Amino acid sequence: MGRAPCCAKVGLHKGPWTTKEDALLTKYVQAHGEGQWKSLPKKAGLLRCGKSCRLRWMNYLRPDIKRGNITQEEDDLIIRLHSLLGNKWSLIAGRLPGRTDNEIKNYWNTHLLKKLQRNEQTSEHDNEDQQRKTKKNNNVGGNKKKKNNNNKQKKNDKKKGKSKINDDEEEDKIQVYLPKAIRIKALTLPRTDSGSFTFESNSSSESQQKQGNEQVTNNNVVCEVGEIGENDRFGFCSDDHDLVNDIECESFFDTGNNRGTLERLYDEYFQLLNVDGICNFEFDSFAESIFN
DNA sequence: AAAATGCTCAACCGCTAACCA
DNA sequence: CTGGTTAGCGGTTGAGCATTT
Numbered sequence: 016m017g018r019a020p021c022c023a024k025v026g027l028h029k030g031p032w033t034t035k036e037d038a039l040l041t042k043y044v045q046a047h048g049e050g051q052w053k054s055l056p057k058k059a060g061l062l063r064c065g066k067s068c069r070l071r072w073m074n075y076l077r078p079d080i081k082r083g084n085i086t087q088e089e090d091d092l093i094i095r096l097h098s099l100l101g102n103k104w105s106l107i108a109g110r111l112p113g114r115t116d117n118e119i120k121n122y123w124n125t126h127l128l129k130k131l132q133r134n135e136q137t138s139e140h141d142n143e144d145q146q147r148k149t150k151k152n153n154n155v156g157g158n159k160k161k162k163n164n165n166n167k168q169k170k171n172d173k174k175k176g177k178s179k180i181n182d183d184e185e186e187d188k189i190q191v192y193l194p195k196a197i198r199i200k201a202l203t204l205p206r207t208d209s210g211s212f213t214f215e216s217n218s219s220s221e222s223q224q225k226q227g228n229e230q231v232t233n234n235n236v237v238c239e240v241g242e243i244g245e246n247d248r249f250g251f252c253s254d255d256h257d258l259v260n261d262i263e264c265e266s267f268f269d270t271g272n273n274r275g276t277l278e279r280l281y282d283e284y285f286q287l288l289n290v291d292g293i294c295n296f297e298f299d300s301f302a303e304s305i306f307n
Numbered sequence: 308a309a310a311a312t313g314c315t316c317a318a319c320c321g322c323t324a325a326c327c328a
Numbered sequence: 329c330t331g332g333t334t335a336g337c338g339g340t341t342g343a344g345c346a347t348t349t
Contacts, residue, residue: 031317031343053334069335070318105337120338121316 028062032071036061040068041076074115081113085122093119094127 028036043059049072051058052065061068074080085093089111096107104116104123111119 029319050335065334066320066336067318073336074317102338116337117317124339125315 027056027064027067029067032075036063037071037076040072044072044076070117074117079113080115085114085126089114090122090127093123097123097127 032040039059039061040055043055043061047058052069055061055065055068056063059068063071092111093107096110100106102120104120108114108116108119
């Protein structure tokens with residue numbers, strides 16, 4: 016496959032955008048619309064590659080971008096959608112109006128992952144206690160989730176135990192149990208609005224095993240006891256709650272009377288991802304709901 | 308006050324699916 | 329059908345700022 020020449024090869028600007036560049040790009044897109052990114056820089060008088068222009072517009076300049084902190088509701092939805100979709104940032108962002116995939120990705124990596132790691136430690140510790148109460152040789156080493164090897168994870172690990180007060184407070188409020196984000200292996204979507212797309216559920220043995228350990232009832236995920244600490248769930252719990260030994264995830268998928276829009280959106284995804292025995296199918300309405 | 312360390316997030320990189328001639 | 333082009337995605341980087349030592 017061909018590759019567009021990178022910025023360096025053609026002597027184009029890189030790095031942070033100036034206000035002048037922003038203005039030029041904004042002006043051009045407002046006049047001519049999005050698209051044609053390859054030829055846009057030249058037409059707009061920018062010394063940037065099309066890729067860079069597209070990214071700048073999509074992630075920063077677009078008028079419908081929502082600025083400011085992620086709300087608690089958004090935070091919750093991100094966690095839920097990630098549990099279903101994995102690192103499908105664009106899909107997740109598509110359900111959060113005004114938020115970009117880049118923003119969601121950054122938020123996940125900087126905020127939510129920290130919670131996850133913190134909870135993993137708690138979960139592992141409590142799991143060990145649980146195991147002691149049960150059979151000695153019940154489990155083998157596979158219980159412990161592998162540590163993420165990337166540098167930022169290591170940095171974050173170092174900071175554990177002395178994190179910001181705000182983070183601690185936030186974590187105290189959140190109790191989340193997540194399946195590992197591996198449910199989807201391949202998701203093929205057209206890049207045009209052709210109206211339909213195929214969806215492939217994860218058919219790997221790993222996934223099947225995982226799904227075998229979950230029961231889906233009324234949109235609640237119920238994790239079986241034996242799976243505690245086995246990558247299928249992690250709670251964001253305060254230390255003074257004995258939630259690690261809880262089995263059901265109902266607090267997370269609570270279906271109260273006043274369910275908000277985001278709750279319903281989540282349910283849509285959840286139901287679609289749990290259609291019995293369907294590996295390839297079309298659901299145009301779902302596509303429309305996402306992309307329109 | 309200065310240096311070291313950590314955090315955030317905009318931007319870049321590399322890859323691939325979709326499109327088209 | 330083939331191969332080039334383009335758009336879009338997810339992972340990673342690094343500058344700048346904040347916090348800690």
